[in-house]
Amino acid sequence: MTSKPMTSKPKTSKPTIWRATVLTLFPEMFPGPLGVSLAGKALAAGLWALEARDIRASATDRHRSVDDTPAGGGPGMVLRADVLAAAINAADVASDRPTDRPRLLMSPRGRPLTQSRVAELAAGPGRGRPLTQSRVAELAAGPGPLIVCGRFEGVDQRVIEGRGLEEVSIGDYVLSGGEIAALALIDACIRLLPGVMGKPESGADESFSEGLLEYPQYTRPQEFEGRPIPDILLSGDHARVAAWRRTQAEALTKARRPDLWVIKTNQKRPKNTTEG
């Protein structure tokens, strides 16, 4: 073994890249689809990091069991609190910054995942501020979340409370495990990291960025099965294009997402001049 100088403080001086740590019974599911395309290239380039940790490695009995029957009866099995807590502790020990990273549990009972929460998670600590261009430089320093993937009927409530896990849902339907939900969350985060998307502006007028769904998109050919591209988009008049897109985005949001539209119309406030 090599001896290290006692005076150095590598943990505070080392630059940290955004890292997702996933606790799962199926680490082989990662990076999975995040190993290709935009996310995969960014992963290979070291713009973000992924650590998939096997919860079963923290099992203590002979059979490496991680689950047991629900107290009070009922179908299925529940992830044991002691095993999962030990897995979280082990991840903390291995982490540079265990304390300031969000700790999430993928869970159908959780708060629904929104684009603004995704932006907060991509931004790391100092959460809650909107993502602005001036913020982009700070983002690389974000530690990224620890994400627990449930299985079976879910996890023992005491580990949720004892380890301060924030339950996050990706929608009102039940998956067989948290892994696909975690992949969705990580994918949504990494496309907001600096350098991951081609152009920084390409995220600026996407769905939800202004509380609206995105306008329809078109590209060549100019006519497809008798349907032309709307004339206005070929006019070269940027102001008219922007106005048309705005009208389309509002109409779509009103028709498909009245819940978002209500929020949007209640938020009518002076024109936002700080972002764009």
Ligand code: SAH
């Ligand atoms: N019995 C639970 C469902 C367990 S599903 C219930 O009725 O609430 C097994 C695991 O899949 C969960 O622990 C969770 O980690 C994951 N999961 C299922 N649906 C999800 C969703 N909509 N969002 C996030 N995670 C989900």
